[in-house]
Every structure is written in C-alpha cells, then in structure tokens.
Amino acid sequence: MTLQFSARLADRDVDVDLNLASGETLALLGPNGAGKSTVLGVLAGLIRPDSGRATLAEDTLFDLPTTWLAPHRRAIALLAQDALLFPHLTVRRNVEFAPRSSGATRAQAGAKADEWLERTGVRPLAERRPGGLSGGQAQRVAIARALAAEPELILLDEPLASLDVAVAGELRGMLAEVLVGRTAIVVTHDALDAYLLADRVAVLHRGRVVEEGPTREVLTHPRHPFTAELTGLSLLTGVRTxxxxxxxxxxxxxxxxxxxxxxxxxxxxxxxxxxxxxxxxxxxxxxxxxxxxxxxxxxxxxxxxxxxxxxxxxxxxxxxxxxxxxxxxxxxxxxxxxxxxxxxx
Missing domain, CATH: 2.40.50.140 (Nucleic acid-binding proteins)
Structure with missing residues (x-):
C-alpha cells in the first residue's frame, strides 16, 4: 500500500483507518460534519490528531506521540474549493511555483508548468493573472499547480462544489484524465464524482468509516442510509423470507x-x-x-x-x-x- 493511515481526534470524535494503493483514487463520502475534511487536514499536516500513524510510500508522516512530519516536507498536495492562486503572479508563474518549491531550476519549473497547463487546458491563459480568470479556469490552474509538484498523494476537497453544472462537468472530465495512475483522495457529495473519478469509495459517518469498497459495488448496493440517499436509492433492512x-x-x-x-x-x-x-x-x-x-x-x-x-x-x-x-x-x-x-x- 502507498498510504496507510490511522488517526483519532477526541474533540472532533473522529477515529478513521484508511489504506490506499499506489495509483488508486479513493472517494471519501459522508454528510457534513462526518470528518472528511478533518482526514484531509491530518494528511496534509494542518491538523494534529491525538494519536495515530500514517505512512506514505517510504515516508512516515506521523507516528504519535513521537513523530510529526511538517506539512512542507510531505509529498502531498491539497486542493480546496477555493483555488487560492497567488494574485500577483501570472498563471504560468503560479504553476511554476510548485516545482520551484521542490528545488527545480527555473528551466525545469517552466517546462513542468507548460506541460501541466497544456494537460489541464489552460495554456492560452499562461500570461493572465488570477483576477482575470473565471471560477472554472482558476480551478484548472490550481489543479495544474498541484500536479506540477509531482506529489505522491493529491487531496481534493470538493473541487467542483463551487462551480456551475456545465463548468463542473467539463472539469470532472479533465480530472478523470489527469488522475489516471495517480494516488488521490477526493472528498465529494456527488455520486457522479465518485463514479467517474474513484476506484474505491469510503463512507464516513460520525467520524467512522461505515462502509468501504469498489465504487460501483458500494454505490449500487449501499449498506448505509447516507450512501443510499446520495445515490438516490431506497435502502431497506429486514429479515429474509x-x-x-x-x-x-x-x-x-x-x-x-x-x-x-x-x-x-x-x-x-x-x-x-x-x-x-x-x-x-x-x-x-x-x-x-x-x-x-x-x-x-x-x-x-x-x-x-x-x-x-x-x-x-x-x-x-x-x-x-x-x-x-x-x-x-x-x-x-x-x-x-x-x-x-x-x-x-
């Protein structure tokens, strides 16, 4: 497994264990307050749990209470709903920032930025500043910046939630292409995101994983009411006759x-x-x-x-x-x- 994760936070009532294979995308589903963003925050190093252990490839992210790897030393990219682009830099400079922060030369960073601007469909916008971009364009640039860092793990926290339906559909298709072969966790409330982007699904409820498995299996035969509601199915419990x-x-x-x-x-x-x-x-x-x-x-x-x-x-x-x-x-x-x-x- 590329990622092995176990964390407990008493004040948020979160107790989660997850495993993720190399090149696999996991959709993390659950109602508001279930602990999805908390899990991403712990992985990114922004939230410190009370106890737990996580490893990513050969690196130990944390092994509490003794080991805690700083966020900038983790090979992890976190993409939130807000693109959070640097307003004073052009689109190209924004994307170059990621590989430069990892020690790449300016030439190497420029080549990497051009590659990801092309793959995310925003190469023609390279010299614009974020203030001149639409919401969908800004999110594409943010994705390009995250992937230009070549992270071991990419975390996407509801990346399509703030976009209108048409733009979200286009961006979903692009994500489906660029995430192939990459290790990723996608937090979403949309069953379509899970179907199109994820190999596996984990459903969180009240800070616990209540069901987990291959995407189609979990979403077509849910065992938890939230999963059934998300997919629009009626879930009944009873006794076999x-x-x-x-x-x-x-x-x-x-x-x-x-x-x-x-x-x-x-x-x-x-x-x-x-x-x-x-x-x-x-x-x-x-x-x-x-x-x-x-x-x-x-x-x-x-x-x-x-x-x-x-x-x-x-x-x-x-x-x-x-x-x-x-x-x-x-x-x-x-x-x-x-x-x-x-x-x-």
Missing part, C-alpha cells in the same frame, strides 16, 4: 438475492426509484401493492422524485400532474421482484 424479505416495519417484498441466504437471516434490500410503479389510492381491501403516503415531491428536470413513507419513486412530471399528486396523498406502490436486490446485512 422464502419469497423475499420482511422489513423492520413489516413491509413484505418479493426478491431473489444474488447469493443464497437462509430464511430468518438479517438482510438489506436496495430498490431503484425508477423501478417503483405508482398509482393513486388503494383497493377496497388494501389491494395488491404497498399502501403509502406521499411525503415530498422533488422535481429533477422532466422527472419528479416522489418520496413516500415506504419507498421512493421516480416518475415523469406528466404522471405527477395526471395523478394530481400532492404531499399527503395516499398512493399504492409496486416493485417487480427482479428489481429488489437483497444482500446479507
């Missing part, structure tokens, strides 16, 4: 697990909102399906996420209008058996 499962609140659903699970065992089930079918009202005796009450309506372009006290459905806006759905409306839901993905808890 012969035909599917019974949830903790008594809802019976049909479904077949990917691996054999004996009846009576605790399980989780994931349901995609797009697989949930919805109609208004209930039959005279409850009817076939799941009786539910609408709790929220969330427009998503030409679709609407219909949240209920049972499951969430994703339907065309025209269907919401046709059914005259409102908060508090009684509806009946149904889910095809094949769309209920069951796994051991």
């Amino acid at each position: 012969a035909g599917g499962l019974v949830t903790d609140d008594g809802l019976a659903l049909g479904g077949t697990p990917a691996v054999p699970i004996p009846a009576g065992r605790a399980v989780t089930a994931v349901v995609r909102p797009s697989a949930v079918m919805l109609r208004t009202g209930v039959g005279p005796d409850g009817g076939a399906g799941i009786a539910a009450v609408v709790t929220a309506l969330e427009p998503r372009d030409d679709l609407v996420r219909v949240r209920t006290d049972r499951l969430t459905a994703l339907v065309p806006a025209a269907v919401v209008a046709e059914l005259r759905l409102t908060i508090g409306a009684r509806v009946t839901l149904s889910v095809p058996r094949g769309d209920v993905r069951i796994a051991p808890a």
Whole structure:
C-alpha cells in the first residue's frame, strides 16, 4: 500500500483507518460534519490528531506521540474549493511555483508548468493573472499547480462544489484524465464524482468509516442510509423470507438475492426509484401493492422524485400532474421482484 493511515481526534470524535494503493483514487463520502475534511487536514499536516500513524510510500508522516512530519516536507498536495492562486503572479508563474518549491531550476519549473497547463487546458491563459480568470479556469490552474509538484498523494476537497453544472462537468472530465495512475483522495457529495473519478469509495459517518469498497459495488448496493440517499436509492433492512424479505416495519417484498441466504437471516434490500410503479389510492381491501403516503415531491428536470413513507419513486412530471399528486396523498406502490436486490446485512 502507498498510504496507510490511522488517526483519532477526541474533540472532533473522529477515529478513521484508511489504506490506499499506489495509483488508486479513493472517494471519501459522508454528510457534513462526518470528518472528511478533518482526514484531509491530518494528511496534509494542518491538523494534529491525538494519536495515530500514517505512512506514505517510504515516508512516515506521523507516528504519535513521537513523530510529526511538517506539512512542507510531505509529498502531498491539497486542493480546496477555493483555488487560492497567488494574485500577483501570472498563471504560468503560479504553476511554476510548485516545482520551484521542490528545488527545480527555473528551466525545469517552466517546462513542468507548460506541460501541466497544456494537460489541464489552460495554456492560452499562461500570461493572465488570477483576477482575470473565471471560477472554472482558476480551478484548472490550481489543479495544474498541484500536479506540477509531482506529489505522491493529491487531496481534493470538493473541487467542483463551487462551480456551475456545465463548468463542473467539463472539469470532472479533465480530472478523470489527469488522475489516471495517480494516488488521490477526493472528498465529494456527488455520486457522479465518485463514479467517474474513484476506484474505491469510503463512507464516513460520525467520524467512522461505515462502509468501504469498489465504487460501483458500494454505490449500487449501499449498506448505509447516507450512501443510499446520495445515490438516490431506497435502502431497506429486514429479515429474509422464502419469497423475499420482511422489513423492520413489516413491509413484505418479493426478491431473489444474488447469493443464497437462509430464511430468518438479517438482510438489506436496495430498490431503484425508477423501478417503483405508482398509482393513486388503494383497493377496497388494501389491494395488491404497498399502501403509502406521499411525503415530498422533488422535481429533477422532466422527472419528479416522489418520496413516500415506504419507498421512493421516480416518475415523469406528466404522471405527477395526471395523478394530481400532492404531499399527503395516499398512493399504492409496486416493485417487480427482479428489481429488489437483497444482500446479507
């Protein structure tokens, strides 16, 4: 492993262990206050934990209480939401600053700056000053500066959060290219960032890693409510039955697990909102399906996420209008058996 990290901070209630292989990108997900930025701060040397140990390649970053490597001696680059470019330097000089700080000659730094300005798509802006850049351009320059230092590890703290959707999409594509083969940790609240940028995902909740694994595996079959919410899936917990499962609140659903699970065992089930079918009202005796009450309506372009006290459905806006759905409306839901993905808890 390139990175082995373990740190505990009592005042922030953070206790995290992480490992990262060389050339691997890890997406660090979690709600606000979960400890994501704290982990990056400790790695960068800006926050000192109470105890722990971290190594990066052959270097010991810290081994408390005795060893603490200063931030400038760590082969780590930290990129925050704010580009933090030097306002008095041109774009090119900003990027040259990183290799120069590592001991490169002016010629070497210039060549490295030109390489990364080209790779991040801002070479034509080389002689501008930061005050004349858009938010997206400034973030590209900040990424070029970080990578020009050739760090062993690059930390990105929600690098796309402050950008509009179109610019964020362009920058996400660029990051996907330049991070290939590089060891990185990306803090994000966006499942798309994780899908496109990360090999693995770690989910933090209340200062602890609550689930971790390959990106697609974690995000398509989440085990924690935050992960399910992030990916827009409904996460259910319950007990395996012969035909599917019974949830903790008594809802019976049909479904077949990917691996054999004996009846009576605790399980989780994931349901995609797009697989949930919805109609208004209930039959005279409850009817076939799941009786539910609408709790929220969330427009998503030409679709609407219909949240209920049972499951969430994703339907065309025209269907919401046709059914005259409102908060508090009684509806009946149904889910095809094949769309209920069951796994051991």
